[in-house]
Amino acid sequence: MRPIYKTVPFNPGPTPEQWKAQRDARRGGGQQANTGGAGQRANDPNRVNNGVTGDPHLSSKELGEIAVDITIKNTVAEIKKRMAEKRGTSER
Numbered sequence: 001m002r003p004i005y006k007t008v009p010f011n012p013g014p015t016p017e018q019w020k021a022q023r024d025a026r027r028g029g030g031q032q033a034n035t036g037g038a039g040q041r042a043n044d045p046n047r048v049n050n051g052v053t054g055d056p057h058l059s060s061k062e063l064g065e066i067a068v069d070i071t072i073k074n075t076v077a078e079i080k081k082r083m084a085e086k087r088g089t090s091e092r
Helices: 003-007 016-026 061-087
Strands: none
């Protein structure tokens, strides 16, 4: 485990009521903002959309292994599919 996980205090974030109040304030008192689903964070220049951002306290070794297994299986299936297409067959 990296030392940062031990030294950074856990911050669970706002309660559901606080989150809803903040959301409504961002939307202008309940009016639907037309952001196209991107949200306010999409415009943040410091945001990195790499699938790793977020709260690390919710992660575990088991979840990481599941994610890696799914990624590997999907990659192998895609490689096999493209190789079959290149050969002109549809075997799987």
